[in-house]
Amino acid sequence: MDSKPATPLSEQSDKTKKYDRQLRLWGDHGQALLEAAHVCLCGSSAAMSSQGLGSSGVLGAEVLRSLVLPGIGKVTVLDDALVTQCDLDNNLFVSKDSLGKPRGEQLLQCLLEMNPDVRGSLVEQSTEGILSTQPNFFDGFSVVVAVNMHEKTLLELSECLWRAKVPLVVVRSYGFIGYIRIQVEELTIVESHPENELPDLRLLDPFPALKKYFDSVDLESLSDKDHSHTPYVVIIYKFLQKWIEEHGRPPQNYKEKKMFGLMIRDGMRQKSSGEPEENFEEAIKAINTCLGDCRIPSSLEELFALLPSPITPATPPFWLVLAGLQTFLEENKRLPVTGVVPDMTADSASYIEMQNIYREQAALDSEAVLRHAQDRCQQLSCRTSSLAETRPANGEVKGSGGLVSESQVRLMCRHASHLRVIHGTSVAAEYCGKVNLGGGEVEVSDSDVVWYVLLRAADVFHSEFRCWPGYHDHQVEADIVRLKVCVNRLLSEWGGGSAPVFTVKDDHIHEMCRYGAAQIHSVASYVGGCAAHEIIKLITAQYVPLNNTLIYNAATATSLTLTL
Template sequence: MASPESKSPEQSEKNRKYDRQLRLWGDHGQASLEAAHVCVINATGLGTEVLKSLVLPGIGAFTIVDGKKITEEDIGTNFFLETDSVGKSRAQVATQMLLEMNPDVTGDYIDEEPEQILSNSPDFFNNFTVVVATALTEKTLILLSKRLWELNIPLIVCKSLGFVAYMRIQIKEHTVVETHPDNETLDLRLDRPFDSLKKHIDSINLDEMSFKDHCHVPYLIILYKYLEKWILEHGTLPTTYKEKQQLKDMIKSGMRRDEHDSSNSEENFEEAMNSVNKCLRVSDIPDSIINILNDDRCINLTAKSSSFWIIAKAVRDFIDNEGKGLLPLKGNLSDMTADTEKYIALQQIYHKQAAADVEAVWKRTLQLLRQLGRSSDSILEKDVKLFCRHVANIHVEKGSCIADEYDPKVFDTNVIVQNLENPESMMIYYVMLRGVDKFQAEYNSYPGEFDDQVEPDIVKLKTCLTKLLSEWGCGPLAKDDYVHELCRFGGAELHSVSAYLGALAAHETIKLITNQYKPVHNTFIHDAVTSNSGTFFF
């Protein structure tokens, strides 16, 4: 079916261009994407793959920081560089090629090494939305990590080394309203019906209905009626399989047959029976949400508190008052077999109650803004509405500083020790990559980078790893297979691995920009040989 024509040709063109992604993160997510400015450090094959997957969906702007010239090796691993570009600025050529992919995007480049910028212009990174870094030395990574941690700007560090892909996300705090859970539970309140819902259902008498009306009652009403009978007899909701089966039998006993056509069954009653497991649940607040609402940042607001925490505090106050111990109602209903008039009547009851809950939270939000000396338009009513609709699944990600992983006085190595006990754990690659960092810092090259140095580099890399493991309080590695493998890579970047990791890093960047979907928590490692992956939190 063709979509209706927009009154604005420009908007219609934009919708057609970004149709599939708008279905994922909506107009407001796209607006956030188009307002973002991302910095990518080093236009390696991996760096340009990250940008490709940001330019195509319409990132607002990007800046490449890279002081290197294009080499023959770059041509073999970077899809966006051509043979006649050897010797030219890698940042400049990559920027020009990437901008050809989407005229909506603006791009710039800085033909300098990141170390120089961090040393000479420390404020350079202040205004970026997200920074993505590839192929950084250990020294530069530590400096960049500390700087962005101070600025509270997200940093995504990526490495593509042979068949190993690594990504680490550094965020001090990241709040997500729209987490898009795979299985979202319905908020029906059948165990604790609000006044207008109870009044409506109580006004319906199933026994006095004709067959035609009886088979067009929304299954939600049927379920409530029989649940009410069950609670009168048993005092509590059915919880076990046996009890739920008994409730289904009660509903089945209330089904009628058409006296003119015995094969004509009541689908609404069948829906009621099928929904017992899905719809019958205790109306409560998930523990994860309780933890957020009890967080000190929610309870003790300041004038600098983010909109997320101010609305969360308004919801907390709502729960203690108008909400009677419950979150604001979502107000959405699933489709069901019913007479249109009866279904719409029920739907409007849920919608009106949800709107009333939003209004109550909105008023409390305005009250909090006044108390904090903030402008009343610093939070919009639509933001409160969005928050209330998704409040049962909001998420707060608390991260750690990458620089701390390089400080033995601060770094908690227990996660490494515990994971290394499992010979199949991807943690071994984290250890290997840290060893490569140490090797690179000491010898200014990758292990195995030069053909005549592979064997000596194996010994050197083993020495670096032994020192590292000793610092962490870990025993030596059981076998040298991984050491030989890393030296065999010679610091090479494989385009297929970089393309995979680049798309993944771009996904995480979009999550951070749009504040939708939960980000990786916080380290991801992938072995392209076995197609195994692992995530770890440091």
């Protein structure tokens, strides 16, 4: 089918032209969530900088840069430090004229020039001070980012945000090592964007309107022109009926599907040019992707098992819609139709007619799910509107935990096969408990998990000696011994007080001391960009964020994810 002409650039809005590429990734609704978000970046305190504990400016700047450019709504920088010579040495976002000025102010001034759509503010206080005087300060943020924060403050912030149910992203850049940790209690993901998603065409079990359309087409009586412009969905269905008549069931394995493809090829007509019909070629190629059934995926069954029981007025809308979806599946024994039809060779009239059939059924299915969700609201004596009589003009239905809109229901029905829920753990719980890193992987294979151990050991080192291992050149050798003691103590604690479960090589300990908590801009830039991508996933609730720790080794260009 000829594709719809693209809207001329002169007719596109300035925002559409500006954000065209990312709109293709997360759509208008994702962009709207991004523009409504408010992110707080917590930098290292002035006291930390004065003690030579490394600057968070470069890493924080890289995180914000990758949020400002796509159009985050607002950023707040929490930083009481001034620009130092250390910042000038490795931070491209400050200049010599910035020396001695508030670092957050200079950073925001530079970043906001990149995108005038973004608003920014500076709070010239330390994170420690805010936590002690204004513990509710962080409640209104979409995401809080902690950059190069030492352990004591990080744990306090973690507990505060966990109580407030605000996502926390911890980011560190330490020599050639990068670290990202996501703390989120619950994240519901409707659009997970799975790879190789199969089209939902219902050829094995067509709904009545679709079957009526298929049966109305007689391939044998069509003219050559109409025959070569019949959508491949119709072709597969027609030949599938012949196959079932002969074999009693659809083709099951590779051999049978190969034979089915030959059957379709035999029904192909030669065009006047002598070339094969493109729509029949498409049908043969689409056999493997079009013959899937509508069985309920196990991942969805697992989500049903997580439904709150009973549903209360505090239940979030996602779970309410999921409850409505469960009732729909119990009644219909199938998933809602997605209404998405892939592009294919066809004349416009045939394609649009078929597309409308799928879309109308998808609308009916989502309406049924919405009605079931509304029934759950009524069972709770919530204020709801009659779906048929007095539905609000905006399509929203008052449900438990907030408003359930028709657009939200349609979206969940469209992506019902790939809904995801992530239940995370807090950083405070991780640091205060036993960490299981999976046996002797470090000793055997030199896995990058060793850098997680060393980062944690460096935190222990700093808590005792008020500096990072190897920061002072004259005491590197002594710091190597001290850091090794910290490593062994930490591993012994994780092993329940017995001998360490891992043996960290001296080479790794020497390398950690050689880093001296240095900030390398190229490493910070990569880690900051990755962290920003994860933050966007949390804000838009699209794509699946890492769960929950990423270790990046720039020396070997490798990375490792851990669930801690």
